Amino acid sequence: MAINAAVSSVNAATVGGHGDTGFPLIADGLPAAILVDPIADSAVRHAADNFSGDIERVCGRRPLRHADLKGARGRIVVIGVAGRCAAIDRLVAEGRIDVGDIVGEWEAFLQIVVDRPFPGVTEALVIVGADRRGAVFGTYDLSERIGVSPWHWFADVPVKRQANVSIPAGVRRDQPKVRYRGFFINDEDPCFSGWAKKAFGGVNAAVYAHVFELLLRMKGNYLWPAMWAPKAFAADDPNSMILADQMGVVMGSSHHEVMMRAQDEWHRDTKSGVTGGAWDYSTNARNLRTFWRGGIERMTSKPSGTYESVVTIGMRGDGDEAMAEGTATGLLEQVVADQRAIIADVTGKPAAETPQVWALYKEVQDYYDHGMKVPDDVTLLFADDNWGQIRRLPAPDAGRRPGGYGVYYHFDYVGVPRNYKWINTNQIEKIWQQMDLAYRRGADAMWIVNVGDIKPMEYPLGFFLAMAWNPDAFTPAVLADYPARWAEATFGPEHAAAIGTIVTAYSQYAARRKPELIDQDSFTIGDITPDGLDGGAFGAMVAEWDALEARMLAAKRALGADRQDAYYQLVEFPIAAMANLYRLYYATAWNRKLASRNDPRANAFADQVESTFQRDQDLTDRYHRIADGKWDGMMAQVHMNYVIWNDPTRQTMPSIVRVAGDTPEHRRRGGVSFVARTVSKSGVIAIEATAFSRLHHGAGLRWTAIPHLGRTKGAVLALPQGRPATTPADGICIDYNVDVAVAGPATLTLFLAPTLDTLGGAGVAIGASMNGGPVQTLRAELTATGGAQRTPGEKRWADAVRDNVVRLSTDMGHLAAGRHVLKIWRLDDNVVLQKLVLATAPVEPTYLGPVPATN
Structure with missing residues (x-):
């Protein structure tokens, strides 16, 4: 269902029948054997075990397993990490395979068919990882290609039985474009929590075994665990933390749970005198430092090293609330400095060698906007407005930084103007537009999405992680084809x-x-x-x-x-x-x-x-x-x-x-x-944005129609995204021929998908002109704070997210009856035009469904 193979430009290989040229993974119902070095990383062994189960799901027989080449005969699948697998290293030394272009790369993998690789072995399909997750992803990639959905357990997607499955010959190479890719289980009561308690006795390692597998099958690598009180991932069941590392999952903690500590832990064991006091660094710094040190000590308690993690740093108020009014930027900078000192002291190495993230969520972004700095090795995690509109991104001309930038996105939310967490209400077209914008602006270090209970967010989550693997491959054409690809992978091509x-x-x-x-x-x-x-x-x-x-x-x-x-x-x-x-x-x-x-x-x-x-x-x-x-x-x-x-x-x-x-x-x-029924009004012309008469491109930008984006038939935007503002002198505009039946003073209303000014300005702008006249600037002045709507900008934001549309109106002067040319101008990036209504008579458009243009 993640269908990475269907969208990656480098993943052109297909799975064919027994008669195809290639490696017979299953021939007449008999699967090839699997070889995994017994000293392979536990993550590789977990994936190999699941792959064996996947083959059994396809053909009904579990493949033989080999620990070395001594008993290997016929056809085998070799799974391992370059430099850590004897069989693979032997093929490399003999010049049979070349791993030079993946060595040292993050999570890269090769799949290659080798004829007569070893004595007694007629053919081998070799899955080589540049690191342990590279081998894991290369293995699960193959599972998906033979028809095992990542959602085979979490959504009961059945597996088609096949007696013959062949893997095409040649070399297949892939690796992710976004470094950390994952999701956040949140707002999980009563659903996820209640289900887990009934099915597994609680939110424990038994539940997370399925969650980790789902994440890895979708080629994700990073998880924020369920955290609503009274949950604490590592404290409630220490086996959860151990299993995550064993399977290859990088653990983190949510935007307000710092230093690998669950917030609920602060309210436990209050008799110790360390926890349960004021969550206030200006008055209780010593106890907070002790508490945070405990999180890093637990992270480093692995018998041989450190549990792989990304440490959230910074500080919000207790219980995911804002800090006290007037909290000084200097105090928060001191918090970060002290946290990094703890990290360095406990790990015994410079803090920069431990991955860290600072989540710029809600009011924390204000500190960033007012100049708060963190070291360059820390990932800056920008956030959306909790409703799918990204609030801030690096400027188009911003330089690279070692820690990079990321995005925290929402498919589910508890907060104003109202909770939404019952059912999936997320358009993949909207997700694509916002995350493509983020990627083009350099946010490629981390993508994490709040998915609530996981179910029923299966469809958008699969899309999000498939796109995170390779945003470059997600062209508008691939986006348009994705629903059918998803349905084919889930329910069959017919x-x-x-x-x-x-x-x-x-x-x-x-x-x-x-x-x-x-x-x-x-x-x-x-x-x-x-x-x-x-x-x-x-x-x-x-x-x-x-x-x-x-x-x-x-x-x-x-x-x-x-x-x-x-x-x-x-x-x-x-x-x-x-x-x-x-x-x-x-x-x-x-x-x-x-x-x-x-x-x-x-x-x-x-x-x-x-x-x-x-x-x-x-x-x-x-x-x-x-x-x-x-x-x-x-x-x-x-x-x-x-x-x-x-x-x-x-x-x-x-x-x-x-x-x-x-x-x-x-x-x-x-x-x-x-x-x-549609009620026609004389003097009102409704035009779908995609029903343009002419397109004028320029400055390296091209107008592109995105079907189904927004509330109407589709939307238009200038691609590529992430480019600086333009002016009418650049000539980037769209012509709409309009035939006015009733003369009179004209009002133009543009219907836009809600978006925010990610540079922190006054709002994104679009231009409009009539018959070669002056260009008027219309600006979507939305202020997304996540709190009460106290200002006009906050009220406009609440209306926009409630109706999933922004309405901008302007006077176009008196229009005579007859043909006119309306031009819409590209001024700012991140403006998504859905519909236009030109009225020379009173009108109150409330419904934006597929209504044809009428006079």
């Missing part, structure tokens, strides 16, 4: 196109507004007309969900029984649950509107509210029963009837009103669904 389009539509619809932000007042409703049509935006959205659910069920019927569990988790449940939620609130809106008129048809909608509320629970219960109850508890998140930013205490049905005088005829005529 269903790829249909399921890919279904998943894309779901992602777009779900991203319009997070479900926790939806209620009966979220969208407009029209009125019930004699022909049963509702002209409001809410009705149009419900109609789209109805149609999508029908397509989803049709695709389901074409799948075999072995794929039904995976389909329910990855496709059916998200679509059915979201469609049902829209129907519930839509029915609530009509119930209240009709009841306010004392119209008995309100009762039909009251019935529908009750039935959809029950169906929500039924869908959840079914999720918890699939795979013999394997995922019981994983979908327990409350997601209805939020009234403040935080969780309701329990799932409750919206209130309904019943009206006297109800009859069966009223119930029948009340209706349970409506067909959406």
Whole structure:
């Protein structure tokens, strides 16, 4: 599902049948043997064990294992690290393989077929890692190519049985472009935690064995563990830390948990006098230093070396809160200096030799913006606004620094303007646009994403880590093809196109507004007309969900029984649950509107509210029963009837009103669904951004259409991203021919995907002009602080993330009837245009679905 092999420009090899030229990994049901040196690193041995299991999943037989060449005969697979595997080193010494271009490279690997490499061995497939994770990734890469999804356990994706599998001859080389790539399990109560307790007795090493394997199969290497109180990764089950290192996972701690300490540890063992006091460095520095030293001492307690880690440094308030108001930059610089002194003292080597990261999250970014400095060997981890818009990045002309830059991104969040953690609402097109921007601006040292409970974020997480492996390979064409590639790898080639389009539509619809932000007042409703049509935006959205659910069920019927569990988790449940939620609130809106008129048809909608509320629970219960109850508890998140930013205490049905005088005829005529209609307004022209007339490129930039990005048919942006601002003199613009039917004063409204000024300026800018007139600058002045909306910029940000759109309007002067040419100008980077509305009559566009241009 990570489908790295499908997108990497250097990974062109394919898996073929027995008749193909290449190495017969499985021939007539018999697998090649596997050779792994008994003194190989434990991570290599873990991967080899899992690879043996993968071959058994494919052909039904587990391969023979060899510890050396003495008993090896016929066909073998050799897995090892260059310089640490006798068989591989022998081939290198004899000139049979060349490892020169991977030696010393981070996590690089080779896969190469060698004829008659050793006496008695007819052919060998050699997987060579430049280091231990290189060998691990080279092995799991092969697992994926033979049809074993990284999600075979975590989403029950079945493996197709094959009697013959051949690996093409030649050399395959690969390595990551981003150094640390991983995810953060967060906001994990009640779902991940409740599930783990039922299935494994708690969040322990038994759970993490599956998490680590999933991460490595997706070619990730870095993890921030679950941390909601009362969890502490290394303290709760020391075997978790040991197993991570044994499997090759680099452990870290979240943006506010520093020095390899879980925050909850501060509140334990308070009798010692060290922990539990004030989390304040100005008054309790000695105890804090003792506490932090304990984290580094634990990291270095490995019998032979250090548990591989990236140490988070700095300081936030206790419990992931901001530091006290007025905290001085100088004090925080002293915190970092003292932490690095502890690292150096405990490890016995310069602090710069221990990987460290400073997370510039929320208010911590303010310290950075005001000049706080950390040593150049520390990775600067920029963050998004918790809603998918990156807040700060290095300037286009910023030089390289040893520690580099990274990004902390969110698929899940607890905070303002409201929590969102029930279900996947992330568009891969948006992820691509933001992370491509980050990569082009030099953020390639670390990519880590908050995935909540892991499930149900399977689809965007697989995309994120596949892109992190090789951002250069993710061109717009590859992005467009990704959904079908994912569906093919998960459900088979015969269903790829249909399921890919279904998943894309779901992602777009779900991203319009997070479900926790939806209620009966979220969208407009029209009125019930004699022909049963509702002209409001809410009705149009419900109609789209109805149609999508029908397509989803049709695709389901074409799948075999072995794929039904995976389909329910990855496709059916998200679509059915979201469609049902829209129907519930839509029915609530009509119930209240009709009841306010004392119209008995309100009762039909009251019935529908009750039935959809029950169906929500039924869908959840079914999720918890699939795979013999394997995922019981994983979908327990409350997601209805939020009234403040935080969780309701329990799932409750919206209130309904019943009206006297109800009859069966009223119930029948009340209706349970409506067909959406588009209301045309004279004097209003709506144009999809991708429906341009002409493109004008320049300054090394080309306008590019990105289908499905945003709320409409797609968006346009200038590529490559990461370039400096331009002016109209550079001539980078888009022409839209518009035919005005009604003369009058014109207002232009541009609909943009929300983005932030990553240089810390006044907001990203775009230009507009009419008929060769002066260029007007429109600026998205959004201020993302993550706190209360006290300023106009913060209010605009809250509105933008709530609706997943930025609206910018300007007066274009009086327009006569007839043809006009509207030009949109590239001024700033990171501006994503979705739609344009030119009005010479009053208009209030609230729905941004696929509405055709009208006059």
